[in-house]
Amino acid sequence: MFVSYKWLQDYVDLSGITAEELAEKITKSGIEVEGVEVLNEGMKGLVVGHVLEREQHPNADKLNKCLVDVGEEEPVQIICGAPNVDKGQKVVVAKVGAVLPGNFKIKKAKLRGEESHGMICSLQELGIEGKLVAKEFSEGIFVYPNDATVGEDALALLNRDDQVLELGLTPNRSDCLSMLGVAYEVAAILGREVILPKPEVTTVSEQASNYIDVKVDANEDNPLYVAKVVKNIKVGPSPLWMQTRLMSAGIRPHNNVVDITNYILLEYGQPLHAFDYDRLGSKEILVRRAHDGETIVTLDDAKRELTSDHLVITNGKEAVALAGVMGGANSEVQSDTTSVLIESAYFKGATVRKASKDHGLRSEASTRFEKGVDPNRVREAAERAAELLALYANGEVLEGSVVADTLTIEEKVVSISLEKINRVLGTEVSMNEVEDIFKRLQFGYKADNGVITVTAPTRRGDITIEEDLIEEVARIYGYDRLPKTLPIGSSTPGALTPYQQKRRIVRNYLEGVGLYQAVTYSLTSEGKATQYALEKREPIKLAMPMSEDRSMLRLSILPQLLEVMKYNLARQNDNLALYETGAVFLATEAEELPEEREHLSAAITGLWQQHPWQGEKKAVDFFVLKGVLEGMFAKLGLTSAVEYRQGEVNGLHPGRTAEIYLSGSKIGFIGQVHPAVQKDLDLKETYVFELSLKEVFEAEVAPLQYEAIPRYPSITRDIALVVDKNKAAYELQRIIVEAGGSLLKEVHVFDLYEGDRMEEGKKSIAFSLKYFDPEKTLTDEEVTKAHDKVLNAVKEEAGAVLRG
Known part of the structure; x- marks a missing residue:
């Protein structure tokens, strides 16, 4: 509802209160004023002008040369392009120096060789929306009635020296969809009288x-x-x-x-x-x-x-x-x-x-x-x-x-005790104050022995129960005057549990490295129910499935995630990186509800990075996804407890699959989708992993401790070990770490050789070992002693030979 401040003054005395102050008071009483628009904001220098002469511009077919009286000593010449301008009209003139909406300043100008000292305006140029302009003036300038006074303030004559309050009414306050309704409201707020129209019809x-x-x-x-x-x-x-x-x-x-x-x-x-x-x-x-x-x-x-x-x-x-x-x-x-x-x-x-x-x-x-x-x-x-x-x-x-x-008009009669009003509001208002509030609202009322009976006028159809009366008392009394109290009793501040915190860390991390979260069905088909399951149990069938494709509870998230990959690839969305955290359902004893266990699964395909300008591209591979997992475990403080062991998972590539262990217990797998499965699903080379988050989030993590930046130099030694082809690198790395003692700080593989110069059935794996002591500079003797222990251990435990 748009309420004109000037119009409202016809019904309520608003002397001593500005539109902004009134808006604040209305808002505090329960009806939000969403804004106050000043209709003439920023405008000046507009007057009523009288067009004395109009003739065709000598050098332009669509321009008119007008002589206009603007209430000054001499009339001025104004060039006007409006098709409806004519001699004898009273028009809006923006004189030289005037300002129009948008800080558009009127200057003396020369149009096609003829001077123009001002501008004859349309209503749109005064900031009035075109849809509100009468049709006769929608395509040209506005023309005043003949009784308009030349030189008079043009904006005042158009009631643009006004301010409009925009009320954001709730559905129960339909009474304020009228000026009289707003007048009743404002009169109650200000404690003033309402001046009603009194039609006199002859x-x-x-x-x-x-x-x-x-x-x-x-x-x-x-x-x-x-x-x-x-x-x-x-x-x-x-x-x-x-x-x-x-x-x-x-x-x-x-x-x-x-x-x-x-x-x-x-x-x-x-x-x-x-x-x-x-x-x-x-x-x-x-x-x-x-x-x-x-x-x-x-x-x-x-x-x-x-x-x-x-x-x-x-x-x-x-x-x-x-x-x-x-x-x-x-x-x-x-x-x-x-x-x-x-x-x-x-x-x-x-x-x-x-x-x-x-x-x-x-x-x-x-x-x-x-x-x-x-x-x-x-x-x-x-x-x-x-x-x-x-x-x-x-x-x-x-x-x-x-x-x-045939209308029966019944005014609502509602009674309430003073005690209940004060108890609900926490106030100590007297009966006289309550009576005064209903008097200001122009409600009929009768007080008797601590109970006030109110007759609500028909204009206020929202007053029907005791709580409505309490609201009326509260808002007119002043919400800002209601006493403030703190809750009584013990309370626990809200916070995330450690499990929830870790879930949030995982989600934020995965999205930060470029994966999008997916949400898939927990229901799947009988054929997919056991695919990629971390724990083999009998799948659970629904008693009343919606379809065969959604008849079983899932044991793994990955089959549904691969369906999402298929859907996107079929629509030429070729570079995908998705993850999902969700529940899988494990059968328990008969007639018991299944166990819900939270899993994390991810799938990537296409290009991991591409920079066309630099000509750089990096396709996804096993180590990209493994790097994502390693970063996640680092965030959770589990790096040292996680191992990757070569493994076999039905549906994954036999040579590009690893099982993931946490503190010796298997928690998931990572690998490439088997080429046969990729072909069936029309997938490109796709890499996936799935983990049981329950084990990950419940794992004990040592408290975070500060480690000083090393002040002393480190020493790096590289070794190339010749071992059997079936010997896994992680086994060698474990032996090296255990034998290296406290001085050995870092171990990583940097080369693998299986060429012609290698003995049949053998391979060479090169490791880089970094030694340092945070307390002192190491000597060659100390490093050699520790390094010899490493060489002896890999020789004895793994049969490794140092490559010459």
Whole structure:
């Protein structure tokens, strides 16, 4: 809801309070003000000008040379390209030195050889949205009525010296979808009176009942319908002040009749509709449910097919309006209209909502009907419309209204004790203070023996229970004045468990090195249920599977992850790196729930790195994925406890697979997907691993300790050992580490040779060993002593020979 600060002053005295201060007070009382827009912000130097002369620019077909009186001693020449500029008009002029929105400064200029001392402006150039500008001025400059004073402030005349508050209303506060509703709210906040409009209608001797008869067949959908007839009107522009108020509220002006109905919608929150009486086609209004298949052409010239769920206004035969949503084109007010029928009605919100949703017609009227209008304003709004039509359309109002009324208006009566109000709010307000709050809200009330009984007005349909009254007291009393208390009792601050912390570390690390998280089904097919399982158990079948492909609980994540790889590769997403953490399900004893165990699985394929500009590419391989795992174990402090041993896993390449051990216990595997499996799934060379996270996260890790940066130099020795071809490097490395003692700090393989010069059945593995002592510089004798122990150990335990 957009609320004009200047317009609001018609109903509440706002002296002494700025728009920003008012916005803060409204927000503190429970209705959020989302913003305050200053309509003339940054603009200056705009006045009303009178076009004295207009002639064609001598050097440009689409420019006009205008002589304009701007209220100064001499008129000024202004070059204008608007097609509708003409002699005798009163227009908006930005003088030399003026500033327009966007800090656009007007300077003296020369256009095609002719001087221009200013600019004649359109409304769009003043910051008004094009959709809010009346059609006659949408393609050119704006023209004031002839009674505008030359030299007057152009922005003030357009009500741009205003500020607009945007209210973010919750669904229960539909009462503030009107200026009067906001006025009641503001008056209660400020402790001031509400000044209500008092329609005074002068009628002619003819009776409205002689011109129209109203009948309602759908009383539940439309319990109250009021019709008034106004004759001899003259359709034309509405007053400028009305047009500008409508634009500030986000509504486009049309003509005086339509603008008056929209104005009252904003003022009272009561939607109205004006029918051209002569185009109505009869002297009857019949409100009924539509017939299935019945059609209507609405004001937007769209033909709409109706159902029996929709409520329509008819002339006794055909539909002339979709009730509460939009009028029909066959009864539209046009420039030659002379008599109008004003409709003011109370429609059921659910019925209007159904029609609005079915036809995609969301209007200001339907919004208000859906949320609920005040039934006590239906008649008042009709009288106000008649008054304004007489004033601004020269209409003659016929005596009386034609009404169909089956509405029972009941004001809600709610009682609450003072003790409960104070107990819930934690306050010590007195009964006098509570009475004053309800008086400011203009609620009827009666206090008796510590209990206050409140009669909520019909405009406040949200007041139904005791808690609503407590809320009203709290917000008017001031939420910022409510006492603050701390919770009583012991509490435990929230935190992640060590297991959750490690899971987060793993996920952050894997995403940091370039893997994307995948989430796959926990259900799989019977054929895939046991594939790549770390622990062989009987798979669990669902009692009522959704399909054969989703009939078993998984024992491994990897089969589903490979399906994801297949799906992406089929769509030309060739470079993939995915991981998933999730549960696998292990069968237990009969009739017991399965054990859920968290696993981590990953799969990579394609290029790991590519730099086209440098011409660099690195395809994924076993050691890329092993490096990812080693980095993860390092993050968890488990590097020294993890071993990789050559192994065999069904579905993985027999020569490129390793089993992963943690402190001597097998926790997973890593390797290349078997070429046959890759072919079946249409995969490229793909590398995978799967781990049991339970063992990883529950492993004991020594506390993190600081190690000083070595101050003394290290000594490196390289050895090449000739061993049997089936001897694994990790076995040799383990022997070297155990034999090297405290001086040996690092061991790694840097070469493997199996060439022609090697004896049949043998291979050469080269290791680099680094020795140092953090306390002193090592001597050659100390290093040689430790190194000899290593050589003897590999010779005795592995049969290794030092290669010459």
